[in-house]
Amino acid sequence: MKQLYLSETNRKIGGVCGGIGEYFDRDPTVIRVLFILLALFSFGFGILAYIAMWLIIPKRSDAVRQD
Numbered sequence: 001m002k003q004l005y006l007s008e009t010n011r012k013i014g015g016v017c018g019g020i021g022e023y024f025d026r027d028p029t030v031i032r033v034l035f036i037l038l039a040l041f042s043f044g045f046g047i048l049a050y051i052a053m054w055l056i057i058p059k060r061s062d063a064v065r066q067d
Contacts, residue, residue: 005060014054 007018010028017035021028039046 004057006054006057008060014050015059016050016053016057019057 002023004023005019006015007022007028008015010018010021012018012032017031018028020026021031035046035050037046038049
């Protein structure tokens with residue numbers, strides 16, 4: 001089963017977009033552009049969503065230790 005993790009290799013700020021890109025096999029740049037558009041057109045909801053996902057999505061190393 002596929003798991004969503006923060007990206008440790010393809011990260012700019014927190015690794016959220018890189019992790020989502022790896023999970024869906026998409027280019028993280030596209031995900032980043034979508035987050036920017038969401039932030040601009042939703043009065044900052046994209047920023048709040050990014051921060052929430054940054055806090056909720058586990059790092060790969062943390063998830064391995066828990067198993």
